[in-house]
Each structure stands twice: as C-alpha cells, then as structure tokens.
Amino acid sequence: MDSEESRATSLELAKLIDLATPFAVRVAVTLRLPELIAGGTTEIGPLATESGAHREPLQRLLRHLVSIGLFAETGEGAYGLTALSRRLLAEDGTWLKDWLVLEGPGARMDMAFSGMLHSVRTGDSAYGTVHGTPFWDDYQRNDDLRRFFGGVMAAYAWQTGPVLAAEFEWAPVKTVIDVGGGQGALLSEIVRANPHLDGEVLDLPAVAAEADVFLAEAGVAGRARFVPGSFFDALPEGRDVYLVSRVLTDWNDENAAAILRRCAEAAGDGRVVIVEVLAGDSHAEQNTSFDLQSLVLLGGQERTVADFEVLAGAAGLEVIETRTWPGGLVVVECGRP
Incomplete structure (x- = not known):
C-alpha cells in the first residue's frame, strides 16, 4: 500500500x-x-x-x-x-x-448504543444495562419518553398508513384492531379511508390519554377507540382483522411468536395481518443501523418474509398471502389453518 x-x-x-x-x-x-x-x-x-x-x-x-x-x-x-x-x-x-436534543428522550434512547457490547454478547437489549431500567418499564413510567416514542411511531405511520389504507382489501372487513398500535396513527389512516370500519387500537394503559387526544384530533374518535391492554395477555376476541404493524421488530423471536399466538387465539376465523418495513434487497443494505438500533434499544431484530412464516407457524398460523411495495413495505396476511 x-x-x-x-x-x-x-x-x-x-x-x-x-x-x-x-x-x-x-x-x-x-x-x-x-x-x-x-x-x-x-x-x-x-x-x-x-x-x-x-x-x-x-x-x-x-x-x-x-x-x-x-x-x-x-x-x-x-x-x-x-x-x-x-x-x-x-x-x-x-x-x-x-x-437529536441531548437533554431529551431521543438521546436517552441513543445512549443504549454505548451498551452494544452487552447486546452482541447476550442478544439482549442494552437499554437496561445503560440506564438501570428496561426500556418498556421506563416507557410506562417516563411520560416524556412515552410521548416521544409514540410521536416517532406516528411519524413512521406515513410509510405504511396510506398504502395499507388504500391497497388492502378492506371491503369485507367490519372490525379491525391495531395491536400495539400506540396512539393510533395507523388506525386513523385506515378508518379515515374506509368509513365502514369500526376500529380499535390496543396498547399499554399508560398510552390512553395520548391516544384519546390523537384519535380526536384525527377526527376518527367516533369510529376508533383506545383499548388498554398488553399483547402478551389475552386480546379482545372476534375482530375480523388483527393488525400487527411494526411491532414484531421490537422483540426477539420468542416474544414475537408469543404476540402472534395471542392474536391467533383471539382471531378465530379472522385474519392476523403483519405489517413491516422488512430487511431485504436494497432496504437491508440501507437499514443495517436500524437493525442494530432494534437490538441495543429493545433486543429486537429485522426479519425477512421467510422469518415471519416461521414465526407464524410457531404461533399456530399459516401465511395466506404476502404483498410487497417499493421501499421495503411488506404485508403478510395470516390465518388459522
């Protein structure tokens, strides 16, 4: 050289x-x-x-x-x-x-990167190692962190909301519940574009106040409501579609399968619809840092369609149809065998 x-x-x-x-x-x-x-x-x-x-x-x-x-x-x-x-x-x-504000919750989340060695050695989130409290515990206790994280997820909804609202076959669907849907940004897009739908968004009880405000400001409070709960517990039964959007990336395989299993148990003859911006092709090359962020912050991971097929099987589901759009957006529709 x-x-x-x-x-x-x-x-x-x-x-x-x-x-x-x-x-x-x-x-x-x-x-x-x-x-x-x-x-x-x-x-x-x-x-x-x-x-x-x-x-x-x-x-x-x-x-x-x-x-x-x-x-x-x-x-x-x-x-x-x-x-x-x-x-x-x-x-x-x-x-x-x-x-980017160093005194705000975004910087607190980013500091989990300083514990990356722990995550690479164990496969677990580094957030608790760095801050002394696991992320989801902090999320429920820290109002600023929860509101900030919810706002970021709402901002991300633009990647999935308009396409999902317009392209998914909603005509035969009467009821939809967005499982782990935060403040309800994605659900709002869907019910606004499909006035015949009755919608619910399920998330932890601490999110209720923010979700109620968001749904009201989105003009959909009459057709969409917040349901307090955890996707690791039994879910409301009998909805036509159980939407799981950009949730599974936050969890390891064991927990992701458990979330899908709860959806499968509640869905009966309904559908479980997984929505993600997945690793694959050019998206994977551009998004490797996000995959590491999922690891250090939450202990989660990016996955491929094949990975979701495995998770669906572990949850007692089978993949009915998979659709993709430019930018990595993938919708995996599942049902009970």
Whole structure:
C-alpha cells in the first residue's frame, strides 16, 4: 500500500470511528443554532448570548460544523444555513430534530448504543444495562419518553398508513384492531379511508390519554377507540382483522411468536395481518443501523418474509398471502389453518 493510499484509508477509518461529529450535531440542535441562524442571529457574539453558550467553545464547535457542511461561514465570525441544516428545520423533519436534543428522550434512547457490547454478547437489549431500567418499564413510567416514542411511531405511520389504507382489501372487513398500535396513527389512516370500519387500537394503559387526544384530533374518535391492554395477555376476541404493524421488530423471536399466538387465539376465523418495513434487497443494505438500533434499544431484530412464516407457524398460523411495495413495505396476511 503506497503512502497516498494509506493516508486515504486512514482518513476513511477516522471518519468511521469519529464521535465528535454526531455529538457536535446534537449540541447544535440542543442549542437551537439552526433556528437562531434562520431567524437572523448569525454572528458569533449574539449566537453565544442567545444560545447560552461560551463564545470561544461555540466558535470551535461551529468551525467543525462548517467543515462537515452543516453550516456555512458567510464572513468573519458569521454563519449561514446549508441544505443540511435547512433539512432540520423542515416541517417533516421535526421528529428527527427532537430526537437529536441531548437533554431529551431521543438521546436517552441513543445512549443504549454505548451498551452494544452487552447486546452482541447476550442478544439482549442494552437499554437496561445503560440506564438501570428496561426500556418498556421506563416507557410506562417516563411520560416524556412515552410521548416521544409514540410521536416517532406516528411519524413512521406515513410509510405504511396510506398504502395499507388504500391497497388492502378492506371491503369485507367490519372490525379491525391495531395491536400495539400506540396512539393510533395507523388506525386513523385506515378508518379515515374506509368509513365502514369500526376500529380499535390496543396498547399499554399508560398510552390512553395520548391516544384519546390523537384519535380526536384525527377526527376518527367516533369510529376508533383506545383499548388498554398488553399483547402478551389475552386480546379482545372476534375482530375480523388483527393488525400487527411494526411491532414484531421490537422483540426477539420468542416474544414475537408469543404476540402472534395471542392474536391467533383471539382471531378465530379472522385474519392476523403483519405489517413491516422488512430487511431485504436494497432496504437491508440501507437499514443495517436500524437493525442494530432494534437490538441495543429493545433486543429486537429485522426479519425477512421467510422469518415471519416461521414465526407464524410457531404461533399456530399459516401465511395466506404476502404483498410487497417499493421501499421495503411488506404485508403478510395470516390465518388459522
């Protein structure tokens, strides 16, 4: 390896192991630098005053953020936005920006990555090892964490909601229950597009207040209601469709099969419909970090359609039909043999 190639390789490796950049971006978001600059506070002195930062360290922070393209230096000690920082200010980027705030629940979730060694050695979530409390216990006790996580899941519903509401055969269905559906974002999309449906969203009792507000604001409270419960316990029986959307990724195989088994027990002649953005093809290549996040945060994992067929069998179900859409969206419809 010649010296030029060695230097290039070393630089590439340095980028891979860099911790300064991800934390620098989070500090910028926490100090609200994009908002301040967008609002006209562009010089280092006023930026330090308005953000509550020490001038000299802030200038060093901004020097690095300019070098990576998050901000532009427009003059001596003056800064402007770039396409990257404008993205953080976009309306549909609010959830991402909120995730990056170091004093918020998103950062608390991200710190589970510091326990990745534990997860790789054991296959278990690292969240409890890092924070002293398992994630789902913290989720029920910590209002900020629960609301934040629910909001992120609601933001993700855009990936599945419109397609599922329009493309699934809802005409013969009268009742649908979204099992582990959080605040009800996906259910709202479905019942809005299919007015004949009677909908329910089941999640832990602590979610009730947020779900009631969400369903009311979505304008579907008259046809969709929240049901408190756990998908590890017996579920309400006799619904036509038991929807399990982006839930199983949060759990290991044993627990995922247990969730499907509860759905199968309650469904009778109804259908269990698994909705996921699955690993596979280009999606898997682009989403390996999410798979690791599922591991360290929740002890979960990404799966393939074949994996779900195995889980369905373990739960006493058989796959009736599988449909896929661009972007990795997969709907696996199951029923009792």
